[in-house]
Amino acid sequence: MDSWVIIGIIIAVVVVFVALTIKIVPQQRVGVVERLGKFNRLLTPGLNILIPVIDQVRTYHDLRIQQANVPPQTVITKDNVQVQIDTIIFYQVVGPEQATYGISDYVYGVRNISTATMRQIIGKLELDETLSGREKISADIRLALDEATEKWGVRIERVEVIDIKPPLDIQEAMDKQMKAERSKRAIVLEAEAAKQDMILRAEGDKQSKILKAEGDKEARIRQAEGLRQAQELEALGQAKAIEAVAEAEKARIQLISTAGLDERVLAYQSFDALTEISKGPANKVFLPSSTVETLGALGAIAEVFKAGKDGK
Numbered sequence: 001m002d003s004w005v006i007i008g009i010i011i012a013v014v015v016v017f018v019a020l021t022i023k024i025v026p027q028q029r030v031g032v033v034e035r036l037g038k039f040n041r042l043l044t045p046g047l048n049i050l051i052p053v054i055d056q057v058r059t060y061h062d063l064r065i066q067q068a069n070v071p072p073q074t075v076i077t078k079d080n081v082q083v084q085i086d087t088i089i090f091y092q093v094v095g096p097e098q099a100t101y102g103i104s105d106y107v108y109g110v111r112n113i114s115t116a117t118m119r120q121i122i123g124k125l126e127l128d129e130t131l132s133g134r135e136k137i138s139a140d141i142r143l144a145l146d147e148a149t150e151k152w153g154v155r156i157e158r159v160e161v162i163d164i165k166p167p168l169d170i171q172e173a174m175d176k177q178m179k180a181e182r183s184k185r186a187i188v189l190e191a192e193a194a195k196q197d198m199i200l201r202a203e204g205d206k207q208s209k210i211l212k213a214e215g216d217k218e219a220r221i222r223q224a225e226g227l228r229q230a231q232e233l234e235a236l237g238q239a240k241a242i243e244a245v246a247e248a249e250k251a252r253i254q255l256i257s258t259a260g261l262d263e264r265v266l267a268y269q270s271f272d273a274l275t276e277i278s279k280g281p282a283n284k285v286f287l288p289s290s291t292v293e294t295l296g297a298l299g300a301i302a303e304v305f306k307a308g309k310d311g312k
Helices: 002-021 096-101 106-122 127-132 134-152 168-259 263-278 289-298 301-310
Strands: 022-025 029-035 038-043 046-049 055-062 066-076 082-093 154-165
Touching (some): 029 096, 055 096, 066 106, 106 134
Antiparallel strands (some): 029 038, 066 082
16 A cells, blocks of 8 residues: 555656646747746747756746727816726737836736826817827827837737717717707808809800800801802902903904994994884984985885884
């Protein structure tokens, strides 16, 4: 029986010895090893061997990005309005040794610095600036945290202002103001729309009248141009006709001159013309004396008057 007890004790000692010697660290975690109470090294992911009793793992750190919720804080703005602000901070341990020995609790430290910085920032802003300045508040808190946490082995990845709640009476006043602003904006937009409508209608009427006047003007110009061209063409035609008649008369005179016609022939032609005249309504025809003499000499005047009487 004693031998079994001794074997059991030996097995227990071996198990404890192995447990103290072999350390398996998962991915994205790291352990801080102290040898006789002094920092010795870091345990990286995988299998690690320690010297039992002499080496001890002080703590493990998670190297993933983590988040820390800052409890809602009531702060006072520059215009003495109490607002409640909720924030959340994303951070990552980048220096396990500094995170172990630089501060006792870096999460607590981050929250306290965030709260203090937030009070300083909001105290410089009025309510409207606070409500509309979330990005600026987040950026200022992150800048303050970066300066403080650099020596802690912690890097601030992001700071988000989740909510800013003003007092209830302020919220009601803001709701009324917002409704009034929206009503005012709607009225202004309706008036602007009516104004634009009137302007567009007037502009359209103006353009219509201008186009109509231009159309009438163009029509009159084209009509006058057509009339002018017609008169020019008519005058040109008359000129050509006169020219043609003159040319024909000139040719006729030349032919008469070439044919050697004398005064008797001309008198005969005049008499021929008088014959046609005598066929008209006139009952008397006066003849030049020279023509009568010539025709009398020809013995034809009697025949002329006879033909004129027969033609009645």
